[in-house]
Every structure is written in structure tokens, then in C-alpha cells.
Amino acid sequence: MAAIHLPRAMRIGGGTLAELPEVLAQFGLSRPLVLTDGWLAGSGVLERVENLLETAGFAVRSFSGVVTDPTVASVEAALAFLREATHDCVIGLGGGSPIDTAKIVAVKALRDAPVSAFKAPHQQDEPGLPIIAVPTTAGTGSEATRFTVITDEASDEKMLCAGLAYLPTVAIVDYELTLTKPARLTADTGIDSLVHAIEAYVSKRANPFSDAAALTAMRLIWPNLPLACADPGNRTAREALMMGALQGGIAFSNSSVALVHGMSRPIGAHFHVSHGLSNAMLMPVVTQWSAPSALCRYADCARAMGLSDDGVSDQGAVGRLVEALQQVNADLKVPTPAAYGIDKERWDALLPLMAEQALASGSPGNNPRVPEAGEIIELYRRAWA
Template identity: 65%
Template sequence: MTALVLPPFVRLGGGALNELPTALRQAGLSRPFLITDPFMAASGTLERVRVILRESGVELRAFTGTVPDPTVACVNTALAALREGKHDCVIGLGGGSPIDTAKMVAVLAVHDTTPAALKVPHVQDVPGLPVIAIPTTAGTGSEATRVTVITDETTDEKMLCMGIAYQPRIAIVDYELTLSMPRRLTADTGTDALTHALEAYVSRRASPFTDALALTAMKRIWACLPTACADPGNHTARAEVMQGAFEAGMAFSNASVALVHGMSRPIGAHFHVPHGLSNAMLLPEITAWSLSGSPARYAVCARAMGIADENLSDDAAGTALVKALRERNAEIGVPSPKGFGLDAKRWDNLLPLMAEQALASGSPANNPRVPTASEIVELYCRVWA
């Protein structure tokens, strides 16, 4: 049996943000608390949401202090702000960080617990307040997932928290909100979404449903991400990458991610590398190492992305996939950890801890080829330069 969890109310496409009041009414919600970051507040996007809601008779209170890689302290500050009013739902507006913050705040608003107590292997299925996700980047897929990641700033651990409680009740997926994304953010978040799709397809927890979503997401993102990077105002490319990110989010939320994500989170926690960029740094080499675990599945990915044709053997298609991933990283300017300027001595010293944290996340166990801690250390060394 396959158990699926998906957002029940979705608005998808250009102008979808205007449908927010209708979606709230359909879900029986009327007193939202919005969580976002300083950029969304300064850019006018928050004010646009406020006006759209006000015109429908809904007044909005907002917290604008979220930070990249949201911390426990940030979550607690936002929670205190929410408790100053009476709210029946939480809106996350922005990239993955505001949405992840909103998910955790929504749970803590109802349950007397802490983010540390909620990290895996704990599964939080008992809901908190309903979450409305409005992504302004095309990559994290957080609008479609039952996952949030909160950083414990005292230990530099990215805590993976999972459960139906984090599944957004409403997803507003409007590609027009991504038109102002800079090239670097477009490349990193788009590669994050591609990684979601690829890892969902090769995951040991994949199903026919998640396979279909993952393959169509890979096809869209692979074809259109370079155009979205080179021509930010291209509506067709932006729409395709945004839809692909949403599809990839639904796929990996139900099939899980694998080794790339397991190894990516410690890099983000200890070195504050943006999540999409750390995924991109890892993707080619981790895929090359993992090929032998499921050559047929990786070959299907290569064919769906147009990298290999049907005449190539599975092994040859997998080799072509790795080559294409390396070339794509070069094309969109993905640096190695060394090239990004990370401290080599600190990297080396942290390798055992990062390997331990990667395994503890559970994601590597879904990989077609499951690594040991020493193999993860070796892979970190391979990726370094």
C-alpha cells in the first residue's frame, strides 16, 4: 500500500496570489498570521498580500524577521509574536526559510514542545495550526512537503522534522513571484528542485505515483533552468521551473530524498552554504557513486531529461547523466566547497561529525547504494575540490 500526503487546496499559475482570499474561505480560515523575511517586507510583496487580503475583509498581522537556515531563536521570536494576537492559521511567504519557520511555529502554537524534541526519528502527525505556503523561489518544494528543517544554533545541527503536521493546507504557487529572483538564487533553488526529483525517483521509498511526478519535474527543470538563469524575465521558463519544483516537492515529500540531501544539511549547518548550492556541489559526484545501486533507474532519469536516448545501455546512460550534471554545474557557475572559500582545516576536522549527522538524518538509508560513515567522509573529500 502507498500512503500519499498532498496539499488539499492549491492555486497554481501566474496570478495565483490573487486567489489567496478565496482559498482561505474554502479552507474555513479567516485570521492569518504571516511569517516572512526582511526582503519580502522591503520589496513590496508583503504589502501586496496585505492589500489583497484587506480588500476581502481580512486584516493581517506579520512577522518579518526570519533568517536563512531558520534557527530555534528565530522560531521562538516568531511564536511570541503570533501569540500576541488570535490566529487560526499561519502563512509562510518567501523562500524555504520563511515557510519552514511558519511550519514549526504553526506546530508550536498548539503543542507545548520544542524543535529539538520534534526532530527525526520523531514524526509529528498531530496537527498544529493550518499552514498556507506562498513560495517566492522555485526550488525548495516546501509548499508541497510534510518536512521542515530548523537549525539548532547552539550545536550547528540542521534538525530535520517530519510529519503530516507540517503539510501545508493551502499552496499558492505563482511563478510571477519568482521573476525578480537573481541568477545565483535561480540556479541554486532550481538545482535543489532537480535534486528533489532525481532523489525521489531513485529512492528506495519511491512509488508509481511519485515516479510520475519526479520524471515530469526532471524534464521541466532540466530543459528550462538555463533559460530562467540567462533570461530572468522569460515567463515560460519561470512557469516551467516553478511547476517542476512543485511536482518535485510532492514527489520527494512522499518518496523521501537520499544521500545528496543527507550530506548537504551538515554543510549548510556548519558553513552556512545555501541549501540549494550545497546540493548542487554534491549532486554530480554523489550520483556517480550511487549509480551502481540502481543503474536502470538512473538511466530512466537520463532519458527523461533528454541526456541519453533509448539506444544507450543503462550503464552508458548513467555515465552520460553524471557527465551532464558536471557540465550543468559548470554552465550555471556552481563552485566546489574549496572554490566557494570554505576553510579547509575546519572542513577536514568536521568530516566525522558531518558524516554522523548525515547518517542520523535518515536520508542516506533511502539511497540506492547505502554508505557507511567512512564512505561519506571519503565522498566529502572527493567533493571538496
């Protein structure tokens, strides 16, 4: 049996941003708070959204202080801004960080509790304010998930918060918002969405619904990621990546992520590596280690990505998958932790804590092969160089 959860409404396709006022009116919403980051505020995208809403008669306010890998402090600042006026919904405009911030702010708007009170294994199903997600990157899939991740800067822990309260009411998925994204951001977010799809498919929580979304995501992302990186204006590739990210988000939200994500979050928290990049650093090593426990599932991934056909054995298909993941990292210039410039002594010293934090997130428990702390430490060591 599987419990399936999706946003109540999704508007998908080029130009759908223009439908934002109509969607808000459809849900009886009139006083939105837009949460975004400084880059989008300076790029003209925020101004475009504000003009759309103001022209339609909405009382809109905007907060552009969202930070990459949102912290408790940045969430509290956004929450304080929300409470300066009366708002009936929160719009997350941007990549995973603004959407994740919008999710936790919407929940905390109706509750006086610290962010740490909401971290897994706590499940927050009782809703807060309605959440409207407008992604501008093709990566996190946060517009369709029941999760948010917030960093506790005091402990350098990335806190996974889960529950139906974080599932957006509406997602506006307009690939045209990604046309100006640079190659590095395109690569990192694209790998992130690929990892979502693969982990959702091999997860112990996989089900027929999540499988269909995951396989579709892989078919969309794998051939189009290098095209979009090479030519940022390639509309066909951009649209495919946006749909792949959405399908990947739907897949893992209704299945789960697994060991890559569990290990990735501590790297981001302690060394400030972007989420997609830390996923990419780990993906080949973790896939190779995990595959013997779900050979046919990983082989299905290889075939969906066009790396192997039905005439090749599962073992052969998985071998091609691992080689392809190593090669795409080389092609997209994904650095190892060593090449990224992380201090080796600090890395080694933090490995026990990182392994502990990875296990505490619960994600490794969904992996086909469930690791112990010592095995996670060994995988971190393999990924180092």
C-alpha cells in the same frame, strides 16, 4: 503499497496570488499571520499580500524576521509574535525558509515543546494551525511536503522534522512571484528541485505515484533552468521551473530524499552554504558513487532529462548524466567547497561529525547504495575540490 499525501487545495498558475482571500474564506479562516523575510518585506510583495487580505476584510499581522536557514531562535521569535494576538492560520510567504518557519510555528503554536523534540525520527502527524504556503522561489517544493528543516544554532545541526502536521493545507503556486529572482538564486533553487526529483526517483521508498511526479519534474527543470538563469523574465521557463519544483516536492514528500540531502544539511549548518548550492556541490560525486546500485533508475533520469535515448545502454546513459551534472555546475558557476572559501582545516576536522549528522538524519538509508560513515567522509573529500 504507498501512502500518498498532498495539500488539501492548490491554486496553480500566474496571478493565483490574488485568490488568497478566497482560499482562506473557503476554509473558514480569518485571522492569518504572515511569516516572511526582510527582503520580501522591502520588495513590495509583503505589502501586496497585506493589501489583498485587508481589502477583503481579514485581520492580518505580519512578521518579517525570518532568517535564511531558520534557527531555533528565529522560530521562537516568530512564535512569540504569533502569541501576541489570536491567529487561526499561518501563511509562509517566500522561499523554503519562510515556509519551513511557518510549518514549525504552526505546530508549536498548539504545543509547549522545544523544536528538538520534533526532529526525526519523531513523526508529528497531529496538526497544529492550518498552514498556507505561498512560494516565491522555484526550488524547495516545501509548499507540498510533509517536512521542515530547522537549525539548532547551539550544535550546528540541521534538524529534519517530519510528519503530516507540516503538510500545508493550501498552496498558492504563482510563478509570477519568481520573475524578479536573480540568476544565482534561480540556479541554486533550480538545482535543489532537480535533486529532489532525482533522489525521489532513485530512493528505496519510490513508488509509481512519486515516480510520475519525479520524471515530470526532471523534464520541466532540466531544459528550462539555463533559460531562466540567462533571461530572468522568461515567463515560459519560469512557469516550467515553478511546476517542476512543485512536482519535485510532491515526489520526495511521497518517496524520500537520499544521500545528497543527508550530506548537504551538515554543510549548510556548519558553513552557512545555501541548501541548493550545497546540494549542487555534492550531486555529481554522490550520483557517480550511488549509480551502480540502481543503474536503470539513474538511466531513466538521464532519458527524462533528454540526455540519452533508448538506443544507449543504461551504463552509457548514466555516464552522460554524471557528465551533465558536472557541466551544469560549471555553466551555473557552482563553486566547490574549496572555491566557496571554506577553510580546509575546519572542513577536515568536522568530517566525522558531518558524517554522523548525515547518517542521523535517516536520509542516507533511503539511498540505492547505503553508505557507512567512512564512505560519507570519503565522498565529502571527493567533493572538496
